[in-house]
Amino acid sequence: MRSRMMAGIAVLLWGMAGQAVSKVTPEEAARLDRDLTPVGAERGGNASGTIPPWTGGLATPPPGWQRGQVEVNPFPDDRPLFVITRDNLPLYRDRLTDGHIRLLSEYGPDFFMPVYQTRRTAAFPEHVYAKFRENAVSAELLENGNGVRNTIMTSPFPIPGNGLEVIWNHILRYRGEEISFRSAAATPQTDGSYNPVVSQYDYFVAYSKKGATLADIDNKIFYLKTETLSPSALAGTLTLVHETLDQIRSPRLAWRYDAGSRRLRRSPNLAYETDLPNASSLRSVDQKDMYNGAPNQYNWRLKGRREIYVPYNAYRLHDDRVRPDDVIRPRHINQELTRYELHRVWVVEATLRTGISHIYHRRVFYVDEDSWQILASEEYDAAGALWRVSEAHNISFYSEPVFWTTMEMTYDLKARRYYVDGLNDGFPAYDFRPGFRAKDFTASAARRAARR
Template sequence: MFRRNLLSSSLLACSLALGGQALAAVSAEEAAKLGDTLTPIGAEKAGNGDEIPPWTGGLTTPPANYQGDGRYVDPFPDDQMLFKIDRSNVDQYADNLTPGQIATIKAYNDYFIPVYQTRRTAAYPEHVQQQTIENATQVELVESGNGLKNYQTATAFPIPQNGLEVIFNHITRYRGGSFTRNVAQVTPQPNGDFSPVRFTEFFTERVALKDFEPGEDENVMFYFKQAITAPSRLAGNVLLVHETINQVKEPRRAWLYNSGQRRVRRAPNVAYDGPGTAADGQRTSDNLDLYNGAPDRYNWELHGKKELYIPYNSYRLADPNLSYEDIIQPGHIDQSKARYELHRVWHVTATLKDGERHIYAKRDFYIDEDTWQIAVVDHYDGRGNLWRVAEAHAMQIYDADIPAYAFETLYDLLSGRYLVMGMTNEEDDPYVYGTERRSREYTPAALRRAGVR
């Protein structure tokens, strides 16, 4: 097998830091590559002549045994593991792994990466593809880089010019317009004991609101509401976020409803390295979705593309026939139920700016080219030590053309603990896409109603 790091063509001839970035959109001539040599979302259509096949439209037809109930059965049940990467051969595959993945393998005797055939299943609706193509020549970063101009929806920068644009592609990627999901988060003890925290989450892009009106609340990208439903000591607490497009003009708006106090209050700490909701100190606010929020505390450097083994087509991990106890083990999830494939990823490094504060001094992001979803993040502390390793186990929502995550993991290599967010195996109505919501459902006044036990 050929294993090689790839630098993309002329756009990535050199690494670009935020301070030297161009703020302009790409030319019409450059944008013409979208749908030609590039997919409409901006990935390279061609394969690598070896393990990565060409993109041919993605997975858009559900398997025959899918019931249309939001429980996404494996469309590739006959695929067999090609090989596994563990302590015995990790050095052989080091060029196609991140330092964090290598460290995780070496940290646990029984941890391994199961590698399967690469399937480029990513697909988006036609209207999202078209809007993304239009964005290429229209959307720009604001002068500071901490926001967008001329943006409404879909991937902001399908032909990115710098690291910050790549990160904004993750933030702005299409997630279904509007959805409701019921998920669980677990933070196992070193011996594997855990107690799930359950959430009902609501997400709606501003342009997907049933009462959307151009010009109203136009600086909002999307609305997010997260209600804790279990355990009883936390049930009824609700978080509300209005994620702004230009965070120089207006920072993220956030509110918390505390069911014990029956009080709604502003929540400025729901950002950056503020503690993640009910996470036992195992993640920060901006760890959710592997990264979210304002990027202003970091300098962003784009290194180019490389080929990595990343979690992909992870339908087995979402299997409703599995219990959480089947997946959660001491130290890490049961990797025999995971699936990794070789894919091209964008590599971006975020380094904390002088004078800024964050518990992560450096983060290396690896973003899947086909979906703009972050696949792996290596987190470093202030002393430069590798601290936490995050992975997103991706899967395609094949009945709605939406790339998504089966769940996210975050391994703390120093404490030996870990977190899993987004599990659905034991939840009722795990995913419901296309839910109709109005703006009044995402107001602070609506929080108290949502938080009634």
């Protein structure tokens, strides 16, 4: 018993030590203007030239695009350099995630990965880059890593010292100040049949507002209101979320309005392993946006950086001429529309803490060095078996320089089914200037909107 106690103390001290590295010195932060990009990525390419240097990303729209239009493909003439299949998998195994190896092995030959020229398109506004530099020398993890302090607007730790800091970089990455868009989600049956659920998403990102301080935002990262538009059986359902910065001190607040009862009720369980609404039990709430919420259920380990093939520059999936029927296939999406590139990613492993309950006992995240966006992840069950594989297909938006997902999916290897969100059925372009105010996202405002 004594040896187990001492071992437990050692693990606790190791974990605390791992979380102690936070703000860096001004001398270290100066690297963000030299060998590192303002975001913290390596500015140079790799030795073989297959990853190019970062030269500012896709900071200006391609010719012919106008504000209000859906983003067009800036690389229309690009063709795959090669295609990874089940048959040639051994040639590329060392640059694939374990999840993609499984998908290629089990779902091939229909599941394949077309690999294109690497284009480092991630870009952000100049005032966001300035905040990266400020956050680098001021941001700190709160006790036990359940929140951060002395940081605002964007990722706190451009020069991370541990896995928890990388995850906070993803959670707090810049996605604009306000966003309004419409998309459809589906959980296709094994034969490919599906019934899409169309929703309206409205975000007010208090944390990223220009000029905001931590005192101003009252521990809020963002406010989110979603309304289900179809099918008719679900239409009118509304969800309101107040996402908090320190979810242990002040947990996430959520309300749900059901059109049948015409009542707005608190939803205290809209977090962690709870089933994501309308996902047919194929995805948990904390998988939305690849990972969200308080990181207190896991121990986080930074495993370093790797060069791997990941989803990137998914403008063909984002194309407003592509419809759900073009995307949906049995067992996985139409891989003809995907694009994978070789990028450097941070690899973070999360293992469930002792005494904590969650359906995923281990998770592995692959985080883009140029944007802090999680590009892929793997979710393991209690027996240590790979259960689910998730992807985020991303683009650089034009009306606001933001690198963000256009489509996410989770493949369930046991059920042989998947969940996909981000399907476009002729919807308008993302609006990054809808003119929202924080008071538009109160419970009373949601109740009034739901009853109209």
